[in-house]
Amino acid sequence: KAGVTQTPRYLIKTRGQQVTLSCSPISGHRSVSWYQQTPGQGLQFLFEYFSETQRNKGNFPGRFSGRQFSNSRSEMNVSTLELGDSALYLCASSPWTTMNTEAFFGQGTRLTVV
Amino acid sequence: ELKVEQNPLFLSMQEGKNYTIYCNYSTTSDRLYWYRQDPGKSLESLFVLLSNGAVKQEGRLMASLDTKARLSTLHITAAVHDLSATYFCAVDDNYGQNFVFGPGTRLSVLP
Numbered sequence: 259k260a261g262v263t264q265t266p267r268y269l270i271k272t273r274g275q276q277v278t279l280s281c282s283p284i285s286g287h288r289s290v291s292w293y294q295q296t297p298g299q300g301l302q303f304l305f306e307y308f309s310e311t312q313r314n315k316g317n318f319p320g321r322f323s324g325r326q327f328s329n330s331r332s333e334m335n336v337s338t339l340e341l342g343d344s345a346l347y348l349c350a351s352s353p354w355t356t357m358n359t360e361a362f363f364g365q366g367t368r369l370t371v372v
Numbered sequence: 373e374l375k376v377e378q379n380p381l382f383l384s385m386q387e388g389k390n391y392t393i394y395c396n397y398s399t400t401s402d403r404l405y406w407y408r409q410d411p412g413k414s415l416e417s418l419f420v421l422l423s424n425g426a427v428k429q430e431g432r433l434m435a436s437l438d439t440k441a442r443l444s445t446l447h448i449t450a451a452v453h454d455l456s457a458t459y460f461c462a463v464d465d466n467y468g469q470n471f472v473f474g475p476g477t478r479l480s481v482l483p
Binding site for chain 2: 289293316324
């Protein structure tokens with residue numbers, strides 16, 4: 259069974275640019291969440307999509323946005339990049355049913371903003 | 373606002389010893405998750421605890437949940453070097469996959 263796939267794995271961008279990250283969840287999983295991991299702030303929740311609808315949103319500025327497609331694949335976009343956006347971005351997928359809320363994480367995309 | 377605390381944040385222990393990592397959270401939740409992260413790697417799911425009194429064991433690790441005390445424990449039995457990693461607990465607010473993570477416990481098991 260294929261796991262959660264994130265692309266690209268590494269990315270270097272310049273301040274002011276925008277970036278799009280992609281996440282392919284495990285087949286059959288309808289919930290996809292995104293997290294930012296930095297040494298200073300730890301793991302922080304960005305947003306969650308469930309059946310193409312944003313169901314939850316964390317405390318991040320509007321420069322961070324996302325979407326989910328009908329095949330449950332998700333993309334995350336960050337516009338007007340800042341140095342502080344340098345982080346490991348992790349995507350997690352889950353069936354998110356009453357009986358199964360286990361979430362599986364992808365390998366992450368390491369974004370460096372210079 | 374849901375907050376999750378872990379202690380200790382750093383743990384250095386000898387092989388063969390036992391120890392417990394504690395995870396406290398601030399608001400009502402029936403679901404708690406434990407993850408392991410190796411340096412430079414992603415998060416590996418260890419345990420999902422879905423009700424008060426839940427106890428799960430896998431190898432040398434055992435996790436439990438007390439929802440009334442808002443406390444989960446991860447007990448390590450007879451530690452081995454391979455268990456060296458950072459361990460995170462996470463809680464959701466019952467409204468979806470929006471985990472609030474603890475700061476992590478960095479475990480080093482020394483020979």
